[in-house]
Amino acid sequence: SPGLLVVAGSFAAFRLLNRGLERLVPPPPSARRNRWKWRNIWTSLAHSVLSGGGALAGFCLHPGLSEDMVGTHPPGAHSLVAVSVGYFLEDFVDMLCNQKLHQSWELLFHHSVVIVCFGTAVLLHQYIGFALVALLVEINSIFLHLRQILLMANLVHTPCYRLNSIINLGTYVVFRIATLAWMTRWLFLNRENVPLATYSIGTVGMAIMTPMNIILFYRLLRSDFFK
Secondary structure: OHHHHHHHHHHHHHHHHHHHHHHHOOOOHHHHHHHHHHHHHHHHHHHHHHHHHHHHHHHHHOOHHHHOOOOOOOHHHHHHHHHHHHHHHHHHHHHHHHOOHHHHHHHHHHHHHHHHHHHHHHHHOOOHHHHHHHHOHHHHHHHHHHHHHHHHOOOOOOHHHHHHHHHHHHHHHHHHHHHHHHHHHHHHHOHHHOOHHHHHHHHHHHHHHHHHHHHHHHHHHHHHOOO
């Protein structure tokens, strides 16, 4: 399947990027004790820029995606979802090899859900529009990853960190909470048009993602604004 080839190529490309990032973006002294994490965050930032920007471009270039979330699957949009599957697989392996399980289980669980949901869309050549809506979440992830980079670089008490915190919170509400709420509503309204197996995967995915993102939003508020 061409989709699986794209997934494999994406996995390899993000793996190579991860390995070479320390030369491209050398870690500051405050981050040298955790070099793998520095590389991991920059790799995640690259994916967020690619997938978040690609999802926006996909809806602009293919308006039919927003009208038909199930059947419309332009090659570019399908490939973007497959690239994201490859990235989440790479990040899953990276965390599994470099981080203790009790520190990473939430993200590993999150990635498992995303891989199953996106992988289903790639294999079936359906629900690509729905998957692209989910990738709009990555627009907020850009600022989440920038926040982590600034924290590791010991730049917390700077105007740049403060500005990023405000943008991060705003994009969190618009592109993460609102997007997940819209996806849940779409599943509910289209229950009769979605096969039971696919509907079950989507419903379980939303049931897991929604509370996880609400908890993360609370943590961000507490850390950046109510500390």
